[in-house]
Amino acid sequence: ARKSREIEDGIEGCLSVPGWLGEVPRRRAVTVKGLDPRGRAIRIRAEGLLARVFQHEIDHCDGVLFIDHIKDPEKIWPVPEGEEEAAEADQEVLSRVAASGPPACKAVY
Template identity: 60%
Template sequence: MAVYQIIKKGDPILREKARPVPKITPNIEKLLDNLADTMYAAEGAGLAAPQIGISKKVIVVDIGEGIFELINPEIISASGNEEDTEGCLSIPGLQGRVHRATEVTVIGLDRQGQEIKITAHGLFARALQHEIDHLDGILFIDKVTEFID
């Protein structure tokens, strides 16, 4: 597919609420492929559509266990609390400590338009929360308790 340029901090699209996807089309399937290609090329663990300049509620996540694609994802429950280090492909070279839930349950659609429900723990839960935040215009720096040099 295609590798896109990742939008950097300061671009207003990163602060906008992304638009829901009303219908799965070939363009949405292509967007999923392009997000994955871009994420892997940048050696990231996740990527949201706004990070490549597209205001749609679409994310991909791969923490080394295979790719997860979610359209219109929503966190329906969260529990626990853990602080860990995060970075972001849209804010290269900056890392910080962020509190996140240790477990989340997320619902969304797969590329066939079927509803899926994922319960994630640890790093997978953190990555999902980070990418879903992007869909609401929230960056990890908004939640940082301490920046790391």
Template identity: 45%
Template sequence: MSLLEIITPENPVLRKKAIKVTEFNDPKFQQLIDDMIETMIDAPGVGLAAPQVAVSKRLIVVRLPNESEEDFEEHGDQAGVVHVVANPKIIKKSKNTVSGVEGCLSLPGIAGEVDRAEMVVVTGQDRNGKEWRLKAKGWLARVFQHEIDHLDGVLFTDLTDKVWQQSAEDEEEEVVE
């Protein structure tokens, strides 16, 4: 496995609509997944979309923290679970929205307040092409919405006017990345 370079908006791949994944048995695709997981954890982040590593594929990886007892209390059985989802779609979302602070590995040092659905149902395929489905709430729902936006060339800064440069205190707080 190896760490991948996380691109910034100067690279046009980040703003393009990503291409559907069709080849699941390709060793290069499987290597991309492993490298994305390693890159996300090393960054550190809680999600990463293939366009963020300059690969125009509809692929995301998501993992909520599991480093502390508080992580397990907050995230329950989702703490530390790695979700690999190809061709993800939000098929249902709650009408209730919640405002939260987000950051992005492709926008280092920038944070913003974004309204997101409180709950989403996401479908797609796992790393082997099998159908996959998850009902996500709270922070996990926010992470999935953020990462799926990347697949359509949308950055969190496109969804809000409340954006700021992070301070040292901000960086200590957990934000979606």
């Protein structure tokens, strides 16, 4: 993956770290190489939120969580009350989808 030099902070959460949000620095733009469903090489240039999502998910392939990027304890906080139940429901849906399909993450560089 290629990354821009420009870095933006953004709020992230993750079902791997339930109940927490944090302000995470990420590259504003990335170019990601991978394979389409037929195994053909593809390249995607992403900016903004999509670039953040690619970086977050590729981190999972490398065993890195969003909290690993946070060095200042003031930049992580618990999910506001009431929103955690919604996240738990989302986790149930995502678990079922992941169980029925191919591996959720495969990084190809």
